[in-house]
Amino acid sequence: MPDVARSVAWSRAPVALLRLDADGRVLDANATLLGWVGRSADEVLGRVRLADLLSVGGRIYWETHVGPLLRMQRRVDELALELVGADERLPVLMSARVLDADADGTPVVEVALSSARDRARYEGELLAARRAAERAAEQVRVLAETTAGLSSAAGVDDVVQVLRRTALRGLGASGVAVWTTEGHGRLVRHGGAGSDGTDLPEPSVEQLGADPVHRTPAGDVLVALPGRVELQGVWSLRPSAAPGADPWEPDVLAAVGRQAGVALERARLFDQRTSVAHTLQRALLTTPQLRDPRVDVATAYRPAADGLEVGGDWYDVVTLDDEGTLAVVVGDVVGHGLAAATTMAELRSGLRAAAEPGAGASRVLDRLDGVVARTGSGLAASLVYAELAPATGALHYAVAGHLPPLHLPAEGEPRFLWDGRSAPSG
16 A cells, blocks of 8 residues: 555544554544544644543553553553543543654554444443342342241231331331321331331321322332231331432332231231230139148249240149149140140140049049040140149149159259159040
8 A cells, every 4th residue: 555545544544543652642643533532633743642631530540550551561452441522521442552662762652542432332231231130139139038028927016027127128228117007097106116217207098099109208108008908007118318229119119018918917817816815825824822821832834935925835723622632733735826725725624624532643634535535626735633632741643745743842852753654645
């Protein structure tokens, strides 16, 4: 190619071409570069360094990375930089190489800059799509964890704790309050006082309207908690004011609200049944009051774990005859819940009927086996039955699958009573 044609092609190339000296000063540049930066040849050639045509970040990058790389490797490829144009910044990809020194001994750096505007836009779109996908995946994860928590929530307080945890930890809310509907549509706040929502005002059912998710003029978000028949409550959240906080997807909030509403409805029924069972069990576990001055009765009932208070444990003391002989029983129906508590009440009554003067401990347990069979509950029971004569101190007992009773004498060492054992009743 003739030199003139080569010069024209170099000047009109679709990429910006430059020659720099060892200090990065522009010795020559084609028309493309001059057009991009909006300057004339007289303003650029021999007057400015390439770093002066870059953004602030680009200049720092040139001084700390590009320049040292060129001195060490004598070549760099496809480095992302930004040119400062007349009206805007232009993202470019730079490749450069250091040529051997020319006739006067000065090395020359050849530079090619290609526009990366379309590539930057494409990369920006990919990054935005990736962030949206990550945000959606995170909210799906929160929804899955909330679903698992609600499915295992037993009472209303458990549902409230799941919603509070989801709002504060899962969604990053700065405040949360849970309100449940009581009689005549009245809203009652749950969760206690604290910095996690005490300043959230009480919502009204009218604020929700027909939409499951509503944003108030103050910026709070109200989520309806509908049950299968009627509204069960309102979930009030305050979005985080932190920079870069992700917005909440209304569909995710609505899905949580629907599941929480059904969970609240189920939890109310559970609380009602538990309350009935608690009342029944506490009524049957009162300390017996005896009129015999020779005997003191002390009782204690301690559930093994929270949430398992309702069950088949029971104890009882009754007077069998005029001499003050006492029938003492401690028992446990296998299982927990209302069924076990109901079976316990039946066995307690059956044992009182079976315990007759002179029957003996073993015969009383045989009679009780018949009671268990007639109840048809399918629940086994273990128990200790003893007859104590206060006048003589004589103790006759039988053990049906239960832990052995412990004898604590006034003098001497305590000991477990291992005799008189048989299989559990039922």
